Amino acid sequence: MFQLRLINNVRSFSSTSNKKSVLQVPQMGIFKLPEVRNEPKNKFMKGSPEKAEVKQELNNINSQLNSSGPYKVPMIINGNKIFTQSNKQQHVPFDHKKILCSYSETDKEHIDLAIKTALEAKLSWENMPFNDRAAIFLKAADLLSTKYRSKVIAATMMGQGKTACEAEIDAAAELADFWRFNVKYAAEIYSQQPSENSPHVWNRLEYRPLEGFVVAFSPFNFTAIGGNLCTAPALMGNVVLWKPSPMSMYSNYLLMQILKEAGLPDGVIQFIPGDAPFVVENTFNHPEFAGLHFTGSTAVFKHLWKKIGDNLEIYKSYPRIVGETGGKNLHFLHKSADVNTAVYNTIRGGFEFQGQKCSATSRVYIPESLWPQYSELLKNEVLKIKQGSVEDFSNFMSSVINRQSFDKIKSYIDEVKEVKDGKQYILVGGETNDKVGYEIQPTVIVTKDPFSKTMTDELFGPVVTCYVYPDEKYIETLEMADKTTDYALTGSVFAVDREAIITASNVLRNSAGNFYINDKSTGAVVGQQPFGGGRSSGTNDKAGSILNLFRWISPRTIKENFVPLTRWNYESNMES
Numbered sequence: 001m002f003q004l005r006l007i008n009n010v011r012s013f014s015s016t017s018n019k020k021s022v023l024q025v026p027q028m029g030i031f032k033l034p035e036v037r038n039e040p041k042n043k044f045m046k047g048s049p050e051k052a053e054v055k056q057e058l059n060n061i062n063s064q065l066n067s068s069g070p071y072k073v074p075m076i077i078n079g080n081k082i083f084t085q086s087n088k089q090q091h092v093p094f095d096h097k098k099i100l101c102s103y104s105e106t107d108k109e110h111i112d113l114a115i116k117t118a119l120e121a122k123l124s125w126e127n128m129p130f131n132d133r134a135a136i137f138l139k140a141a142d143l144l145s146t147k148y149r150s151k152v153i154a155a156t157m158m159g160q161g162k163t164a165c166e167a168e169i170d171a172a173a174e175l176a177d178f179w180r181f182n183v184k185y186a187a188e189i190y191s192q193q194p195s196e197n198s199p200h201v202w203n204r205l206e207y208r209p210l211e212g213f214v215v216a217f218s219p220f221n222f223t224a225i226g227g228n229l230c231t232a233p234a235l236m237g238n239v240v241l242w243k244p245s246p247m248s249m250y251s252n253y254l255l256m257q258i259l260k261e262a263g264l265p266d267g268v269i270q271f272i273p274g275d276a277p278f279v280v281e282n283t284f285n286h287p288e289f290a291g292l293h294f295t296g297s298t299a300v301f302k303h304l305w306k307k308i309g310d311n312l313e314i315y316k317s318y319p320r321i322v323g324e325t326g327g328k329n330l331h332f333l334h335k336s337a338d339v340n341t342a343v344y345n346t347i348r349g350g351f352e353f354q355g356q357k358c359s360a361t362s363r364v365y366i367p368e369s370l371w372p373q374y375s376e377l378l379k380n381e382v383l384k385i386k387q388g389s390v391e392d393f394s395n396f397m398s399s400v401i402n403r404q405s406f407d408k409i410k411s412y413i414d415e416v417k418e419v420k421d422g423k424q425y426i427l428v429g430g431e432t433n434d435k436v437g438y439e440i441q442p443t444v445i446v447t448k449d450p451f452s453k454t455m456t457d458e459l460f461g462p463v464v465t466c467y468v469y470p471d472e473k474y475i476e477t478l479e480m481a482d483k484t485t486d487y488a489l490t491g492s493v494f495a496v497d498r499e500a501i502i503t504a505s506n507v508l509r510n511s512a513g514n515f516y517i518n519d520k521s522t523g524a525v526v527g528q529q530p531f532g533g534g535r536s537s538g539t540n541d542k543a544g545s546i547l548n549l550f551r552w553i554s555p556r557t558i559k560e561n562f563v564p565l566t567r568w569n570y571e572s573n574m575e576s
């Protein structure tokens with residue numbers, strides 16, 4: 001393990017109160033962090049304790065909803081739970097009549113209060129020694145992975161429609177990894193110091209947080225992403241206003257409780273559910289707006305970037321803009337590919353969590369020599385997929401998140417069914433049902449048009465489109481795939497032939513920020529595959545890596561001279 005080399009030996013800080021304290025904190029040791037490893041994932045096998053615990057938490061949620069009604073989620077500003085008159089609801093996607101929670105929406109008065117009290121909390125927070133800041137997030141990771149594990153998993157299952165396995169990967173493992181690995185990366189940043197010192201000089205780098213506050217907007221599809229977007233800047237000493245997604249409100253609220261229990265001082269992260277454009281209008285117009293940490297759709301991110309540009313004259317500093325957005329991710333098979341591997345990975349990549357991952361496989365290129373075998377196996381296996389409530393652990397898939405998403409995906413499928421131009425057809429799936437949940441069958445479309453709408457648009461649902469190419473046109477088809485969409489998030493090549501792998505890697509260099517060889521386009525693990533894409537898919541600042549943390553600091557160079565200066569002129573000046 002590397003060592004923490006803190007430069008600021010003595011700092012002043014106050015703990016949870018907003019009063020400025022004069023308490024001096026000496027540094028009497030250079031502390032080593034505990035070793036960080038990826039959180040092991042439970043499998044929820046029959047009879048396992050973890051399965052029983054999650055089932056119990058699901059029962060607890062149902063009992064609460066039946067006896068007392070939906071959970072009530074407040075804003076949290078400066079540690080205070082605030083309920084307003086304006087309430088919205090989060091539904092259960094696979095049983096949409098059921099309301100999981102109602103949440104209070106922010107108004108102008110409370111956004112102003114959140115900004116004011118965050119800025120008041122800032123000095124104490126940034127002055128807290130790194131060891132203590134680190135301990136808060138390490139403790140939060142441990143609380144999440146033990147005491148709160150099943151509770152957050154159950155909330156993610158009910159609210160976002162994830163199966164137990166998918167919720168485990170996201171809400172337990174990935175978030176614990178984000179919180180632990182970010183601490184390790186922050187320590188690595190702090191230990192990066194100038195390598196050279198002239199005689200009698202000591203050069204240092206101090207990694208200051210940004211001046212002002214950061215705003216985080218998070219998407220519905222990963223509880224972990226919400227928990228990372230607000231905490232990564234906070235770990236580096238920033239204060240953050242977090243607007244969670246309306247469709248992940250309850251699980252995200254639980255994270256605030258964990259952070260509080262872990263010792264996060266009041267005001268450092270303000271939880272402000274609300275109308276997104278309203279929150280934008282009332283935070284982006286502040287001189288102390290210092291950064292945007294966004295994950296969501298490309299259109300929204302581009303809109304936010306323009307807003308920030310329009311307000312540039314207002315700001316004290318140039319705001320940092322970090323945004324990870326949509327994808328149109330490909331699987332590309334070479335004729336040497338292992339067909340079984342390619343098919344099974346396509347099913348996992350395309351249909352896990354109903355295809356609602358930015359990294360979900362949504363276009364597949366198959367050489368014609370493999371198509372008969374590939375299409376038959378794919379069709380037969382997709383027909384075996386069980387879909388329904390996530391409370392039934394034997395289901396592999398559930399429902400998409402809401403009515404808007406259901407209608408959008410259905411409209412794309414219906415168009416393929418209705419336009420009988422002989423260019424595309426449905427190989428398997430294509431049925432939809434919104435009676436109980438927003439259910440869309442796993443659907444495979446086959447197209448002769450490599451630029452058809454389902455080959456280019458992000459659908460964010462369980463729809464995979466296949467394009468069959470002549471075996472001898474491998475390079476040309478790779479080149480075409482590179483130019484097919486504006487997105488460049490994830491992509492995979494399936495091949496045994498090493499030359500084919502090298503060719504794909506070269507041609508697709510800028511088509512994917514995460515490139516996989518004989519593996520699916522989804523499932524990046526913190527600490528192993530830093531995640532993010534280029535082009536319209538985002539700023540590629542790699543969530544859960546050291547690169548992301550660099551965006552939340554503004555380094556100060558410090559040079560100290562130990563020897564007094566005895567004259568102002570130089571030796572060469574003495575001759576004349």
Ligand SMILES: NC(=O)c1ccc[n+]([C@@H]2O[C@H](COP(=O)([O-])OP(=O)(O)OC[C@H]3O[C@@H](n4cnc5c(N)ncnc54)[C@H](O)[C@@H]3O)[C@@H](O)[C@H]2O)c1
Nearest residue numbers: 217218219220244245276277296297300324325326327358
């Ligand atoms: N690249 C990645 O790492 C990554 C990860 C997860 C999700 N995503 C992308 O996120 C999208 C799905 O998530 P979503 O449906 O929650 O995305 P979304 O863009 O609808 O919402 C994301 C966040 O932005 C807010 N928002 C919505 N409209 C807004 C507006 N006009 N102004 C300001 N904020 C606004 C939402 O309330 C939410 O908090 C997909 O496009 C997916 O690819 C990307």
Ligand SMILES: N[C@@H](CCC=O)C(=O)O
Nearest residue numbers: 357358359522523524531
């Ligand atoms: N990091 C996740 C995707 C996050 C986007 O939704 C993956 O690699 O599958």
